[in-house]
Amino acid sequence: MRVLVTGGAGFIGANFVLRTLAERPDVDLTVLDKFTYAANASTLDPVASDIRVVRGDIADASIVDPLVADADLVVNFAAESHNDRSLADPSSFVQTNLVGTYTLLESVRRHDVRLHHISTDEVYGDLDLDDPARFTETTAYNPSSPYSSTKAGSDLLVRAWVRSFGVAATLSNCSNNYGPYQHVEKLIPRQITNVLSGIRPKVYGDGANVRDWIHVHDHNDAVWTVIDRGQLGETYLIGADGEVDNLTVVTSILELMGREADAFDFVTDRPGHDRRYAIDATRLRTELGWTPRFTDFRSGLADTIDWYTAHRDWWAPVKAGVEAVYAATQQTL
Ligand SMILES: NC(=O)c1ccc[n+]([C@@H]2O[C@H](COP(=O)([O-])OP(=O)(O)OC[C@H]3O[C@@H](n4cnc5c(N)ncnc54)[C@H](O)[C@@H]3O)[C@@H](O)[C@H]2O)c1
Secondary structure, eight states: OEEEEETTTSHHHHHHHHHHHHHOTTOEEEEEEOOOTTOOHHHHGGGGGGSEEEEOOTTOHHHHHHHHHTOSEEEEOOOOOOHHHHHHOOHHHIIIIIIIHHHHHHHHHHHTOEEEEEEEGGGGOOBOTTOOOOBOTTSOOOOOSHHHHHHHHHHHHHHHHHHHHOOOEEEEEEOEEESTTOOTTSHHHHHHHHHHTTOOOEEETTSOOEEEEEEHHHHHHHHHHHHHHOOTTOEEEEOOSOEEEHHHHHHHHHHHTTSOTTOOEEEOOOTTOOOBOOBOOHHHHHHHOOOOSOOOHHHHHHHHHHHHHHTHHHHHHHHHHHHHHHHHHHHHO
């Protein structure tokens, strides 16, 4: 099977490539990635001779088209993915998440190639902290930020191309991922590398915001489950019942790293910060038989701390730049 992985040099896409190489010898992989600030070229270095890597934009039809023509399946991880950045400058989010997905759709339509589109639970907006509800496949879209609204738009484009043009596509919307190779701008690696760098961790607002955490390997196993057994045209929610509030995430990191649990600072909340996300993955579990393997969040967190501790070379070159961007943003709030 020839698989084109867009965004395969980013966090989830690179983990997908590495695990697929290890577990599916019948798969031939090509990565298409623009190598934005979010990519880390060194992640794929150890497997460079086992895959084909193309540097290019998913919104550029002249690059996309020949690659799609040569594939049996496209898995679209490529996106601008950081909420805070989308508030500072939404333009690249519109371009990549909307125009890029449109470009891929036209190409898979032209060449009759299967697409699996990766998306986020943030398209559903947020839930109140005391609301017992969780998101399901039928929850109405209600995105809050330029990031989540452009992801929502990309999902709707995929659904429309399925309905209007018969494109063979599936979609999955996943909750918050953690694990190795995640950019240090994101909550968990940022706070781990803060502690490793002698910087006090930061908590937005009151820290009560709840995220539904899933290990990146569970996400990618679920993606393969949908590719293998999902029904064309359908959407599957991916989540591992991992609701934890941000304050608990940060104090757990501090405790696991041998620091005082209160050795952090509260900082001004970001505008429009969603309060709670929670996924009901019943459909994926019952119809497709998927179950998560990394269900103990604290032990997954401990493994992730070990990974960042052992891979300082991977993250140290970009750490200072990320903290400078956060410091400048805080001054404008
Ligand atoms: N991180 C999460 O918790 C999470 C949760 C659910 C869904 N998702 C979705 O999963 C996907 C991957 O997320 P991630 O966390 O790995 O993101 P990431 O920012 O770590 O990686 C994105 C990758 O896409 C590449 N890219 C960006 N614009 C591109 C373009 N125009 N053309 C080609 N490549 C481009 C980047 O260079 C990078 O390698 C995204 O679609 C995101 O919305 C992420």
